[in-house]
Amino acid sequence: MEQESYNPVDRGLKQLADEELKPFHYERMMAGVRSKNERISPIMNITRKTALISVAFAVIVLAMVLIPATYSMKVGDLVTAEFAVDVNIPKGGASPAVMPDLDNVMKAVEGIEGVVNRNLNINNGNAELVMTFVDRDIKDVEPEIRAALAGVVDKNATISLRSEEITKPVGGNALAAVTNGRVCIGVEGPTDEELENTLRAAFASQGLQLTEVDVKTEHMGDGEIRREIRIGAVGADEGALEDCEGAAGVALEAIEINMDQDGQVRIIKKYIDGDDEKISP
Amino acid sequence: MDFEQLLKACYNDVVRYSRAMAGSAVDGDDLLQDALIRAWKGFPRLNDPDRFKFWLLKIIKNTHFSRSRLQWAKRMFGLEAAGDLPSTDVLPYEEKELVRMALKRLPEAQREALILFEVLNMSIAEVAMQQKITNSAAKSRLARGRIKLREAYQALSNMEARHGARVVQPG
Numbered sequence: 001m002e003q004e005s006y007n008p009v010d011r012g013l014k015q016l017a018d019e020e021l022k023p024f025h026y027e028r029m030m031a032g033v034r035s036k037n038e039r040i041s042p043i044m045n046i047t048r049k050t051a052l053i054s055v056a057f058a059v060i061v062l063a064m065v066l067i068p069a070t071y072s073m074k075v076g077d078l079v080t081a082e083f084a085v086d087v088n089i090p091k092g093g094a095s096p097a098v099m100p101d102l103d104n105v106m107k108a109v110e111g112i113e114g115v116v117n118r119n120l121n122i123n124n125g126n127a128e129l130v131m132t133f134v135d136r137d138i139k140d141v142e143p144e145i146r147a148a149l150a151g152v153v154d155k156n157a158t159i160s161l162r163s164e165e166i167t168k169p170v171g172g173n174a175l176a177a178v179t180n181g182r183v184c185i186g187v188e189g190p191t192d193e194e195l196e197n198t199l200r201a202a203f204a205s206q207g208l209q210l211t212e213v214d215v216k217t218e219h220m221g222d223g224e225i226r227r228e229i230r231i232g233a234v235g236a237d238e239g240a241l242e243d244c245e246g247a248a249g250v251a252l253e254a255i256e257i258n259m260d261q262d263g264q265v266r267i268i269k270k271y272i273d274g275d276d277e278k279i280s281p
Numbered sequence: 282m283d284f285e286q287l288l289k290a291c292y293n294d295v296v297r298y299s300r301a302m303a304g305s306a307v308d309g310d311d312l313l314q315d316a317l318i319r320a321w322k323g324f325p326r327l328n329d330p331d332r333f334k335f336w337l338l339k340i341i342k343n344t345h346f347s348r349s350r351l352q353w354a355k356r357m358f359g360l361e362a363a364g365d366l367p368s369t370d371v372l373p374y375e376e377k378e379l380v381r382m383a384l385k386r387l388p389e390a391q392r393e394a395l396i397l398f399e400v401l402n403m404s405i406a407e408v409a410m411q412q413k414i415t416n417s418a419a420k421s422r423l424a425r426g427r428i429k430l431r432e433a434y435q436a437l438s439n440m441e442a443r444h445g446a447r448v449v450q451p452g
Contacts, residue, residue, distance in 0.1 A: 009427075009434050012380025013399040016301055019377065026292055029310065030285065033317045 104152040105129060112144050284324045288317070291334040294401050298338055301396040302345045304385035305378070316344040335411055342393060383433035391426030398423055 106118060109131060119130045131145075288295075299316065300309030320340045327336055384392050390412065397403045397411055409419035 008376050008438075009380060009383070009431050012376035012383075012434070013395075015377035016297060016380060016400045017402060019297055019300075021293060021296060025296070026289065029314060029317070032314050033321065036314065037318050037321060 105149065108148045108152045109145060112141065112148060114141070282330055284321060287330060287333040288337070291337070294334065295337055295341065297400050298396055299341050299345075301381055301384055301400050302341065302392065304381055306381075312345055312348060313341065315348065316341040319344060338397075338411065346389070379434060379437050380430070383430055383437055386433040386436075387426055387429050391422055391429060394419060394422045395426045395430060 109115065109118060109129065112131075115131055296309070296313060299313035300306050303309040303312045316337070320337050323340070327333065384395065387395070394408050394412060397408045398405070403411070405416050405419050405423075408423070409416045412419065412422070414422070
C-alpha cells in the first residue's frame with residue numbers, strides 16, 4: 001500500500017497527478033473548440049492575409065524609398081545632381097504662330113520625372129520656361145521636354161534648350177545647415193552615456209549648438225554590437241562634424257548626414273577609413 | 282486515426298498539464314481550448330501520430346507563452362489588472378491549488394519539467410526529450426525546481442497565514 005506523504009508539496013503534486021475531471025469535460029471542451037474555431041477562422045484568415053499583404057507592401061514601399069535615398073549617391077561626388085533647363089519658346093516661327101497657352105505648357109511639363117521647380121516668364125514676347133531637375137541626366141531630360149511640349153506648342157516653333165548644371169560639393173559651406181546626423185561606430189568604444197557626454201562636449205568645443213543626441217546600442221546576436229548615435233545640430237558643416245568626431249575620439253566607421261537644404265533632404269555617406277566594403281549596405 | 286481519437290487517449294494528461302502551467306483550473310481550461318484550436322488547424326501537418334501527445338504539449342506550452350506575453354502587455358498598458366496577485370477570498374482549502382500557484386512562480390523551464398515528471402508521470406528521458414536537454418540536465422532542472430517549488434509553496438502558505446484566509450487567485 002502506498003504511504004501518503006507528509007510533505008504538503010508532494011501531496012499537492014500527487015493530487016494534481018490524480019486530478020479527476022468533471023463529467024462531460026471533454027465534450028464541453030470540444031464543443032467550445034468547434035464553436036470558437038468556426039467563429040474565428042474566417043476572421044483570422046482575413047486578418048492574417050491582410051497583415052501579410054500589408055507587411056509586404058510596407059517593405060516594398062520602404063525599400064523603394066530608403067534604398068535609392070540612402071545608397072544612390074556616392075560619397076564625395078556631389079551633394080546633388082541638380083540642373084536647370086531654360087526652354088525658349090519663341091513667338092512666331094517659320095509660319096505665323098501665336099503664343100501657346102501658357103497654362104497648357106506648365107501642365108505638359110509637370111509630369112516629367114525629377115522636376116522640382118517650374119517658372120514660366122514672358123520675355124520680349126517669347127516664353128521662357130525655366131525648370132530645375134534633381135537626379136536626372138540632361139541627355140535624358142531633353143527629349144522628354146520636347147515630347148511633352150510637342151502637343152502644346154506650334155509645330156513650327158523653335159524650342160531651344162539651355163542647361164546649367166548645379167553641383168554642390170560635399171563639405172565646406174555647402175553644408176551650411178546640417179539638421180540631422182547619424183554616426184555608426186563599431187564594437188569598441190565607451191558606454192552610451194560616456195559617448196553622449198563626449199559628443200556633447202566635442203560639439204560645444206566647435207561652437208555648435210547640439211539640439212539632440214540619442215545613443216543606442218544594439219546587440220546583433222552574433223556577438224557584434226552596433227551603436228547608433230543620432231545627432232541633431234544647427235550650423236554644422238562636414239568639416240566641423242569631422243572635427244567633432246576627432247574630438248570625441250571614437251572609432252567611427254561611417255557617417256550619414258541627412259541635411260535639409262533648399263527644402264530637400266539629401267543623404268551623404270562617408271567612410272572614415274576609405275574602405276567602402278567595411279559597411280555593407 | 283483522427284484528431285479526436287488521438288486527443289481522447291491523452292486528454293487527462295493535457296488537461297493536467299494545461300492547468301499546472303496556467304496556475305489554475307479555469308485558466309488552464311481556457312489555455313487548453315486556445316491550444317486545441319491551434320492544434321486542430323495544424324493537425325494535417327503532423328507527420329507522426331505516435332508523437333501526438335508530445336506535439337500537443339508543445340503547442341500548449343507555446344500558447345501559454347503567447348498568452349503570458351499578451352497578459353504582460355495588457356498589464357503594462359494598464360488594460361488589465363495584475364492576474365497573479367493573490368487575493369484573500371475564502372475558499373475551501375486544497376493543497377493542489379496552492380501547489381499549482383506555487384508552480385506558477387517557478388521559471389518556465391523548471392515548471393514544465395516538474396509538471397511533466399510529477400504530474401504527467403513522464404520518465405527523465407521523456408522530460409529531457411520534450412525539453413531538448415540531456416538526461417542529467419533534466420535531473421538537475423528537476424532538483425532545482427523542487428527546491429524552488431517548496432520555497433514558493435512556503436511563501437504562499439505564510440501569506441495565507443498572515444491574511445487569516447485562503448490564498449486563491451482571482452478570476
